[in-house]
Amino acid sequence: MNPLPFTHITFNDSLWRSRIETNRTQTIPHIYEQCKQTGRIDAWKWNQGEPNTPHVFWDSDVAKWMEAASYSLITTYQLQLDQQLDDIISMMSEAQMKDGYLNSHYLHVEPENRWTNLRDKHEMYCAGHLLEAAVAHHQATGKESMLNVLKRYVNHIDSQFGRGEGKRRGYCGHEEIELALIKLFRLTKEKRYLNLAQYFIEERGTQPHYYDLEARARGEDPSKYYFGGDYTYLQAHRPVREQTEVAGHAVRAMYLYSAMTDLARETNDESLLDVCKKLWRHLVSKRLYITGGLGSSSSNEGFTSDYDLPDESAYAETCAGIGLIFWASRMLNATGDSQYADVIERVLYNNVLSSVSLDGKLFAYVNPLASNGDHKRETWYSCACCPPNIARLLASVGNYFYSQTHSQTSEVSKTSEVLSVWIHLYAQSEARFENGLMIKQTTNYPHDGLITITMTPPTPARFKIHLRRPAWCESFVASVNGIVETSEVAHTAKTSEVLSGYIVIDREWQAGDTITLNFEMPIRFVYANPNARQMIGRVALQRGPVVYCVEGVDHDGLDVSRLVIKENGWEAEHRATVLGGVTVLKGKGGAISPNGWGDDLYRFASPRIDPITITAVPYSVWGNRGAGSMRVWLQRSYG
């Protein structure tokens, strides 16, 4: 199955439509301005002695902005944006070396050193992002300008690296080019791009280790590497097929695993897909935050040990969450298993949405699950990977809602036939499939779980529709034209109609047929595996896909660490005008009182607990009302 491209989907809901529009009107221009002011845009024509010396990974920031801008152009054409893209492409083209090389730092700052430090210097990472942008730009505008520049660059890279004679057996320390090359392969059908991606993936972590050799060639002792002689940080500690645990820098890991999944599909490599499944299972069973955040430590921007999920110091980088969506989407379309869509929904509605303010101009690099009031979103970062990453994700978020399978293109009709459709995520929207099928969702999701789906095939046709039954949902009813098709209540085994987490309806569809899905959406109290020590004695609130938090601002500014909750008597209230329209939760609890403690830091008498009404808001919108304390995992009532 393949995703239905975002270009075929129109959102008519209050959440995604407004986020996409804010992204287009606020975020994308804001990032352009930041890139312009900091010298990133003009890095291609920088000269020695000028300010804003191009940094080695600046090109990737501009590239991700270009990709976001391209997606945005498809949805809403803007002449100025089109011209901004053309101007950058023109500078880039002029800067490109005759041999195709293209990196603004190495072109201008230290041309003698290019390709001498693949481990640390991000050259191919930048190339990969430029390539993704080039593919997007071509799809958005039909222009070949950027695509041609990048093909020349990729051809240069292909000439330098690989197993052929005279080539170096290197690969980039920060994975990215691999998945980009497969995008280029899919666009051009040119096998050598797939081959190059395959080489980069398969070469990774082999012995003799390229990063050892490369360090010695620079006159460095490999053991003086920041992480010693250990390349786990770069997922290069062993060949990728021998990797069984998600490890190292989380963004790098997600981009690698995404490319591995792509490669497994393109080469029908079940054993490589099994590696990906094993890595996935490790991630979701031991190293994933409830918000979908991942990579718990700032020290390596990545993974630590199993079940180590601190809340206040959680790194949970925005780019890692986005990378997880990339990977999960590939796994989903490779397998048809809803567990991958469950994770997309978890990370999208929580970790990813939390990373940008409601006004679209402030960005979180890290997404902790608790704050003492120190954390806030920023307008920009000197390491600015996250803002343009969220921009490209939001501009193309429709990619994750639907999938389809086609028959093989018939040589006679030259059209493909939709055999089957999948709805992974729910939101009020219209989807237009290539065969003319229209699917319309009418719903307030995620505020409630009632979804009406109107089917409009161009002509009556029999095909299967797969409707994801969310893992958070224990009771649901699915009807077609008012007649119950299948239902399930809490704690019963899956019925045969729910296949890999999808409710499958196989029938002849007529225009106007309606499916009604009613996913019960009670307030859920979530507990973490007792091996996750940081959540012992704590509970989180979730309703539908939305994970909640409590904020000081809703509790007279108190430090919400002092709240204790009881897991009963909670109610949901929709507030259309608050925080862009949210459902808040209200319940009873207590506030541990610091009154009467005076100067005492420790004492023998247990602290007093005062009753209080607790208000929880979606984690995704926290910190939009000034800095203050916040917490997802709340202390359970004790004593």
Added chain:
Amino acid sequence: MNPLPFTHITFNDSLWRSRIETNRTQTIPHIYEQCKQTGRIDAWKWNQGEPNTPHVFWDSDVAKWMEAASYSLITTYQLQLDQQLDDIISMMSEAQMKDGYLNSHYLHVEPENRWTNLRDKHEMYCAGHLLEAAVAHHQATGKESMLNVLKRYVNHIDSQFGRGEGKRRGYCGHEEIELALIKLFRLTKEKRYLNLAQYFIEERGTQPHYYDLEARARGEDPSKYYFGGDYTYLQAHRPVREQTEVAGHAVRAMYLYSAMTDLARETNDESLLDVCKKLWRHLVSKRLYITGGLGSSSSNEGFTSDYDLPDESAYAETCAGIGLIFWASRMLNATGDSQYADVIERVLYNNVLSSVSLDGKLFAYVNPLASNGDHKRETWYSCACCPPNIARLLASVGNYFYSQTHSQTSEVSKTSEVLSVWIHLYAQSEARFENGLMIKQTTNYPHDGLITITMTPPTPARFKIHLRRPAWCESFVASVNGIVETSEVAHTAKTSEVLSGYIVIDREWQAGDTITLNFEMPIRFVYANPNARQMIGRVALQRGPVVYCVEGVDHDGLDVSRLVIKENGWEAEHRATVLGGVTVLKGKGGAISPNGWGDDLYRFASPRIDPITITAVPYSVWGNRGAGSMRVWLQRSYG
């Protein structure tokens, strides 16, 4: 009042006697070997091209070892140790420059740069430790050899720094020399050493800022300093008299405040003492761990924000705990207020004792209050400040047990008269005062709170004895020769006989008079101020001065994070042969079970709790039975 020197006290207990003996027979030789092997001992005669290039603060490691060795010589003379000291002093003397300068790094590695970076390079810090060692060596052996070397060095420093014409207005980034100079002043009565200490203390943090000027003189931008333009790390963010919060690097802070307290006493400066009292109150009410550890963050090896006391990532450096004892002792003897002795007891029995293994050969640099099994003591550290610091502390631990006040020396008799004595800490021991008074404590303290004190004055004499009534004790009885003098039960106001936390008995003492103190020592459940978010919903166990922890090793290796306790039904059991002789606590609780979770990281059903008997051991001896999980602050039973 002044402390009765450790040289006048003999321990006959199971705890201190064995720790001091292990320190003498194991730790001191072990540290010498480490210093020898790593080149520290021979740094004085190092030549270019040889291995083990002397590091800028190596001299301080050797100096602290020399101080420890000197104290040990006083208690138990060992010819070999005396000779080792002489050999080092001889090397040092030969290495010393004609002008008195003496730092093995700058002498040999970069002589052209001495005194160019007081902010970072520890030259005077090393000088201070050498000076403390010289004073100790003189007291131990009567020899002048090291003292003369150090006097020449100090005279050189005095000639270079100060407010006089041609002098630089510098001071060391790592405080230490200030308190050492006051030791030298007290030994020699030479006022200029006090004046120099006073200059260093008062100059600190004044404008124009010396570290700005000094950085510019090196051609550096002061704002490129690791902490930006902020000198809080060095307690040089403002003049010391304007400092109101303990801040920055914790060891530096303790050494500075110790010197400030000394200076206040020597100059009868009440306003400076008030500054110290304000800093003290801030520390103990907002930034001190229950174990007496301090400085919660590894990022600055120091203080963060109020009530920020994470347990697993607690830094609580060994040297900071030792520094706190130094400061608290000075405050205690300056004020006679038992709160300072309470803190000495807290840090000594918990943070400090935990920093060395029972066999005396493994050392903790940091002293976290929880561990996932990652933490263990090491044989040595490349930054080796802690091991010799614990050695010198243990070799002189008697310093903190007793104090005395004297009358002015009578010109006729030329002897001083003891007016009053203080017992701050309890342990089975004998103390010999200068007037011939012997005080003998017979007790199992800290295993129980019954203490029999036998008074043996040389002749019957009237004087006051002050017996510290520990802050942890809510009920006690004090008797003399079997007749109750004063008593108190929980929650009554202090009686007039308990002055500043001391039970004062003023009478004529005859040889053989016995005081019986019975401090009730129940198991206490300790709660932290609710502003300390990391301890919300948690409780610690304490009995007497001993803070407890639970270890995985006592619970079939389970992660003790999963334990929950109820605050009743606990019992103490003495185990003479376990962990050097400890009292363990046993109580009922639960273990949150990971059974039945399978691969789930999150679920909607609350985890099961299995009943379990929980065993707690003193925090000071944790990690002596292999690596494993440990926790001081335990989850209270919830639900």
